[in-house]
Every structure is written in structure tokens, then in C-alpha cells.
Amino acid sequence: MGAEGLSKSERLAWREQGCFSRKAVFSSQEIAALRQAVERCVVLVEGEIESSGRGYRIDGNRYFETEDATVQMEHDPASGAVRVVEPFHHLDARCDALVDDPRIVVPVRELVDDERVALFTDKINLKRPYEGSGFRWHQDSPYWAHFASELERMPNVLVTLDDASAQNGCFRVIAGSHKRGMLPGLEGDGTLGPLFTDPRGFDASRQLLFEVPAGSLVFFSAHSVHGSEPNRSGRARRAAVLTYQPGGRRMFKLDARREAGGVLQEPGAA
């Protein structure tokens, strides 16, 4: 699949389910190169953590702030693995180029409803074999509401870097949960509890499992309740998530603008 605008069924899925996927958009060669690029980012942040990263704990989980990224470590204290790096695009030229890929940006322009789109944030979620932990049900919008407006115009695009299945912790979305805006968070469940969605606010039986091959894209709304199970398999489950917004706005964690995909040519322009 190339750089195509939204089909009728994708528009319908976006409106009704808050998500849709496009399978195997990137070739296996492209994904192999992207995996290598992502692993270069991990090595880079590991080096920074070792030399100068500032570490802290929230609800028992370990985080580090490097000069320009937040690094979350695996939950199990016995694991030394990096779990999430946010942002990562600026750490590697190949990752930076992903932000502008027309196969992502063309449909995103329609979801943002703007010819100009900018990056809001981006992360890599790494679930190493057997030790990759799950992501509890949550929405992004309650978190981002402190930093951004027009949350309906901030689509996420998850890029699968490995074949994803229920066994290795594929991404999941609660169909239709985006329709209810920001839902109540958990109370009395640690510092981050309010950022996890109270299970009374959605119907868990409506979860969609994105069991898709490496190189696929999952588009989902900032209001969608989403999450994933731990990796119980011997195969990695890595993914990149890019979040876009209308053009001209600054990024979430970096005090800079990152316009995406360049300016569209006017019809008939040379």
C-alpha cells in the first residue's frame, strides 16, 4: 500500500471505532533498516544513562531523563532492559525520516484536517522476549490535555517493527471508546493511577487485537482506550508510535517545531 488518502471504510472505522490499520505498508527491507535504527537509539540512550542520566522512580518503576529524552526501564527490577524512549526521532536520521514518510503523512493530514501537520511526540515501545511488560488500559488525551488543545486533531500512528500477535503482546484498542471523550481515571492506585482508565468507563469485551505483520500501521484516536498484554513469547514485539497535530505547533517534550512531510504542491505548480 502506498501514500493513499483515506478510503470510505477507513473513514467509517475512524468515526465509529476510533482506529483502523493498514497491513504491511513497509517492506521487510525497510523494516529491517528501521529496527536497526531503533536499536541504535536504544544503545545511545543506554550510554547516556550510564554516563549522566538522572534516574528517578514513580510507583516503583524506574525512569531516566537524558538530555533530550525520557527513558522508562522494564518494570521487573531484575531486568535492565529499556522499555520506552520518548521522543526518539531526533536520535537517528532514519527515525527522523519516518516522521515525513508520505505513507504516514498523507492519511494523517486527513485525520488532522490540515494540509500542514507537525509532530507532537514519538516513542518506541520495546517488549523484549518474555520480559516485555504490558501497557494498562489508558487514553492519551487526559495526559496531553495539560499541554495541548484540539485533542481530536492529534492522531497516533503505531508502526509495528515485529509481527504482532496475542502471544507477544500486540496492540489493542477498545472499539468506540473515543466517542466518550476523556474518561475517569483510577483513584488510589499510585501517582500514575489517574492516567489509567477506570474499567467501569468502557466495555473491555469490545477490544480489537491488532495481530498484524511487521511494517503495518495502526491509526488511533487520542481518546481511544488502548493498551496491551505482556510479551509471553520468545519473539520481540517492538513498535514506534508517532503522534501528529496541526502544523505550526511545538512538540510535547522538545521545545521546537517539527513540521512533517513538507508543503503540498498547489495543483498546477511547477
Ligand SMILES: O=C(O)CCC(=O)C(=O)O
Ligand atoms: O505499545 C503498546 O502496546 C502500547 C502503546 C501505548 O499504550 C502507548 O504508547 O501509549
